[in-house]
Amino acid sequence: MIKLSVVIITFNEEVNIARCLHSVKNIADEIVVVDSFSSDATQEICERHKVRFLTHKFEGHIEQKNYALTKAKYDYILSLDADEALSPELEKSIRNQKANWKSDTYKMNRLTNYCGDWIKHGSWYPDTKLRLARKGAVTWGGDNPHDRLIALTDPETVHLKGDILHYSYYTIEGHYLQQEKFSTIAAHALYHRGKKAPLYKLVLNPLASVIKDIVIRRGYLDGKAGFKVAQISALSVYWKYKKLRQLWQEENNK
Numbered sequence: 446m447i448k449l450s451v452v453i454i455t456f457n458e459e460v461n462i463a464r465c466l467h468s469v470k471n472i473a474d475e476i477v478v479v480d481s482f483s484s485d486a487t488q489e490i491c492e493r494h495k496v497r498f499l500t501h502k503f504e505g506h507i508e509q510k511n512y513a514l515t516k517a518k519y520d521y522i523l524s525l526d527a528d529e530a531l532s533p534e535l536e537k538s539i540r541n542q543k544a545n546w547k548s549d550t551y552k553m554n555r556l557t558n559y560c561g562d563w564i565k566h567g568s569w570y571p572d573t574k575l576r577l578a579r580k581g582a583v584t585w586g587g588d589n590p591h592d593r594l595i596a597l598t599d600p601e602t603v604h605l606k607g608d609i610l611h612y613s614y615y616t617i618e619g620h621y622l623q624q625e626k627f628s629t630i631a632a633h634a635l636y637h638r639g640k641k642a643p644l645y646k647l648v649l650n651p652l653a654s655v656i657k658d659i660v661i662r663r664g665y666l667d668g669k670a671g672f673k674v675a676q677i678s679a680l681s682v683y684w685k686y687k688k689l690r691q692l693w694q695e696e697n698n699k
Contacts, residue, residue, distance in 0.1 A: 447546055448474035449539070450517035450580075451525065454509045455479070458527035459486040461612060466494040468530035468610075469523070472539050479513040487527075506592045510585040521546065523577045524585075524594060528612045529555070535607025539577065548603040550596050551577035556608040559670050560617060567664030567671055568657065568678065574609060575602065588634040590627045620677050628684035635689050642689035650686060651679040 451473040455462060466476060476496040480487060481503035491498045499516060503509050514522060523539065525531075531539070535553055542551065554571035557564045564570055575583065575594045582600070587593040596602065614620040635642075658664040658675035665671055 446543055447521060448519040449521045449523060449543055450475050450477060450519040451523045452477045452479070452510075452513040452517050453525050453527055454481070454506075454513055455483060455487050455491075455527045456481045456503065457483045457485045457487060459483075459490060460615075461528040462487055463490050463494070464530050464612070465525060465527050466491070466496065468536065469525070470494070472531075472536055472543065473523070474519055475517070477513060477516050479509060479516065481509065505589045507585045507587065507589055510592060514580070514583075514585070517580060520580050521577065522580055525576065525609070526611075530610045530612070532556070532608045532610055535605060535609065538605040538607050542577075542603075542605070546579075549579040549582040549598065549600040550575055550602040551605050552602050553577070553605045554608050555611050557611040557613045559613055559620075559674060560615060562667065562670040564664075564667050564670060564674060566666045567659070567662045567674060569674060572611075573604070576609065577605070588631060588638075590630045617673060617677075620673075621680075624677055624681040625684060628681050629688055631685045632688035632692060635685070636692045640689065641693065642686040644690075646686045647683055647690070651683045654679040654682050 449472060451469045453465060453476070455478055469476060476494070477499065478491050478496045479499050479501050482500055488498055501509065501512055510524060514524070552573050552575045555574050557569045557572065575596065578594065582598060583594050583596055585592050586595045655675050658678060659672065664675050
């Protein structure tokens with residue numbers, strides 16, 4: 446049987462990491478945690494679960510996750526975030542693949558828990574992710590902080606049954622704070638790629654985000670939580686383009 450490595454990056458994840466590790470313990474032949482010098486109990490919890498715990502300076506989500514891939518020993522790798530866990534159905538699907546690998550790449554849906562509510566509509570579900578692959582067949586790319594695993598070839602990707610369970614935010618305030626932080630990172634990523642932010646994007650792109658989430662993808666079916674997710678997502682889009690405009694204004698004023 447071809448063995449499976451599970452790789453996870455962490456920073457101050459004492460609230461989440463035990464749940465993540467517990468969900469993969471029955472399918473992982475090794476668990477590699479790459480930590481960016483946590484100051485909480487993350488390392489202690491990981492060591493209780495007998496993972497291979499490594500530290501590495503954080504230079505970006507994409508960079509850190511690509512570094513983690515290089516530390517996996519086995520031929521197949523499952524990449525997870527610390528605030529994610531496998532549903533029982535997804536765990537079973539992966540176990541079945543281990544008995545007979547059928548592809549170089551595997552994708553699965555991600556179901557997000559938001560302040561205690563499961564978000565089953567809008568842009569947050571099915572939120573399909575490529576997360577399981579043969580070593581060397583994928584790399585992390587995209588724009589920080591919105592990384593994604595990218596296939597290096599064009600194989601037939603298998604869609605596994607079951608969900609990655611994503612425990613995203615425990616408070617609405619935490620959601621606001623993270624989106625403010627992420628919008629700054631995203632603005633800088635766009636700036637370094639030479640992307641501009643014309644004024645119309647500050648109005649039309651947030652509006653389009655709300656329409657997509659609430660109307661087209663039926664986020665209204667998730668009730669108050671669905672509306673709050675759509676609202677903050679649109680605000681994050683506005684922040685991103687506002688900060689991008691500020692970066693170009695600063696550049697022009699030099």
